[in-house]
Amino acid sequence: MATPDTGAGTQTPGKPRLTREAVLAKALEIVDADGADSLTMRRLGQELGRDPMGLYRYAENRAALLDGVAELVLDDLSLTPSDPDWKGQLRTLAHDLRLLALRHPNVVPLLVTRPLSTPLGLRPLGTLRPLEQILSLLVKAGFRAPDALHVYRAYYGFLYGHILNELQEYIVDPDENEALLRLGLHRLPPKEFPRLRSLAPALVEYDGAEELDQGISILLAGLESQLKRQQDSASM
Amino acid sequence: MATPDTGAGTQTPGKPRLTREAVLAKALEIVDADGADSLTMRRLGQELGRDPMGLYRYAENRAALLDGVAELVLDDLSLTPSDPDWKGQLRTLAHDLRLLALRHPNVVPLLVTRPLSTPLGLRPLGTLRPLEQILSLLVKAGFRAPDALHVYRAYYGFLYGHILNELQEYIVDPDENEALLRLGLHRLPPKEFPRLRSLAPALVEYDGAEELDQGISILLAGLESQLKRQQDSASM
DNA sequence: GGGTAAAGTCTACAGTGTAGATAAGGCAAA
DNA sequence: TTTGCCTTATCTACACTGTAGACTTTACCC
Incomplete structure (x- = not known):
């Protein structure tokens, strides 16, 4: 050969x-x-x-x-922990990861399940690097280290959750998409699934990037107010 | 038959x-x-x-x-869509799902990956029922149907993300936990992973329920303000 | 009884990960 | 060059997988 x-x-x-x-x-x-x-x-x-x-x-x-x-796959991710605009960094990181997931949808199951079988400390360094970088970013932004960890968890949790969500509704061929979707929804008993059935159009025009961005805005707003509160109480 | x-x-x-x-x-x-x-x-x-x-x-x-x-496993979940306290309902649902995941950690990979291979409309009814119920809950709470969908996505995304996160750090035997964790972290090159290494104690005393609750609070606050904004603009 | 359909069982096949034996190459010393 | 040795490559074999297809048994209705 x-x-x-x-x-x-x-x-x-x-x-x-x-x-x-x-x-x-x-x-x-x-x-x-x-x-x-x-x-x-x-x-x-x-x-x-x-x-x-x-x-x-x-x-x-x-x-x-x-x-x-x-x-x-994760090696493609990069962020600059020194950037003072931590919210911006987190946001672009999120979109990078999202695009990466869309580029390699078949890898996503590995991304979310494989770590479950390896304790955190024993994972390959490549997978831990993003964690370290984000921690660094957050600490530089003013979070106390333990809080940075919580923020990291909340953020990554949300991020992975979104990706799983989006991938579930993601179908390659958009023509077939609509057909399949309607077909599937039509199958549902109307009495039991009125809301879901009526949402068919909304389901079709799913905009993952937009949705992600809104979720992030909510989250970041919450996190920032938490940061403020913490700094206030620290300076008293 | x-x-x-x-x-x-x-x-x-x-x-x-x-x-x-x-x-x-x-x-x-x-x-x-x-x-x-x-x-x-x-x-x-x-x-x-x-x-x-x-x-x-x-x-x-x-x-x-x-x-x-x-x-x-999902059949164990239940919520009452008629309850006007939608935030309370969402919160208890979250904790129910979390406990369910801790009770069946080996099922979680199935929960998050199996739907990826079946288009939404074709899933077994049992898996779609929670979705319908939450939509109903949110619509009753005042959200317009499409927004309810977005809220659902944000909420479930965050929820599943948290569960994956927590399960990653979850180890059965808590004694071994600490040992393993320190062992693993100790292995990391100090130059490259200073933050992560210093967080060993914080990693050990992980409180999943608390963490989840805080995240939910942030999310719900954001969602509620979104609801208010929407209702204001609708009544003009 | 007879007939029919369903439920249960058995065998067989193509495919899997990987342990262990075997062969083939590269290099150093004698 | 010859001898020995060690790393790398290849082959064979084994236990195990999901499941198609043929076959046997059972249950039930007329």
Whole structure:
């Protein structure tokens, strides 16, 4: 099969020495295309032109492989903790994460469930970095450290919740979307689901970015007033 | 279909005719005990004393079985849409869901991921009922229907987000908890994770109910002000 | 009885993750 | 060069998965 490229030197050509990054990248490709269940060792091996067993050099498990994929995706996120406009930073972070989720919808289940099986302290550093950065951002903004933690939780909680929500209503083909939606809603017994049925039009024209933004505004307003209160009581 | 049975008599004893409820209950038992991955047709069959193939009468798939488990758990939720104290209702609903998640932590991944593979309109009615009830509650509270939808999304989003957050930090044995946590945090490079490391004590004394309640307060305050604004502009 | 449909059981197949044995290569010392 | 050794690659095998399809048994109605 397709032995491309040089391979350079002693290495038998066509096998330019795998790297963990290459493996994870291909794994992400598969997950994006067909979902996490379709990521099997055999398939990954085949698409890399390698023996499936060889992959165990780059990931201890299939589970570890999935963790790697999640981490790889999260690596795209970045924020600048030094920015004094903490609310702005949080807001753009939220939109970045949202776009990232829309770009890799099949990875989202991994993002939200895999951490459940690993205690916080033992997670890969890549997943903890955003947490550290946000904490830093918030402390610089004036929150006491423990409060920063609470804010982080509230914010990320809301963020992930929104993403799950949006993805649930997200369907690829917008034409089919409306049809499917109406079809599905029509199936509901009118007596029992009057509200939901009447909301069909509203459901169709869902604007995730707008919705997210409004939620964030509410949250940030609340958090800021909390910050004010705290600073006042501290200066007494 | 469903010969309404009488049970009793002719049926060979020890095989009192399975019901879908019984199957799902046992399935939930297994998931609670060992996680969703451990729910195999063969094991479920064995624990029910039946041929694994027979289970396909009560669920089309293994996937459908998992959906059934999720639905079964959600059935425990209830709220009274006629209550005029909508904020109170939402708050207790939140705590109910939280407790439910803590009681069935292994089901939470199903709760958040399974809907991602089924368009909203085609979900089992049991999963849509809470949505309808909340919409009804909010409309009675004065929200216009489309806004009620937005509120629902914001609320549930936050709620699920919180649950995921809390479950991530939740470890069964609290003694081991502290140890593990410190151990894990100690592993982090101090230069790169100063905030996180210093927060070890705060991480240990995590109070999920309190945290949830505060978040809800923030959210509800924001939502109520939105409601007021809307009503004002409507009465002009 | 006879006939029909449902419920239960068995076998088989294609696919999974991965342990463990085996082979092939690269490099250092003798 | 020959010998030994260690890392990497490949192969085989095993226990286990979901489930299609054929088959057997049971329950019930006429």
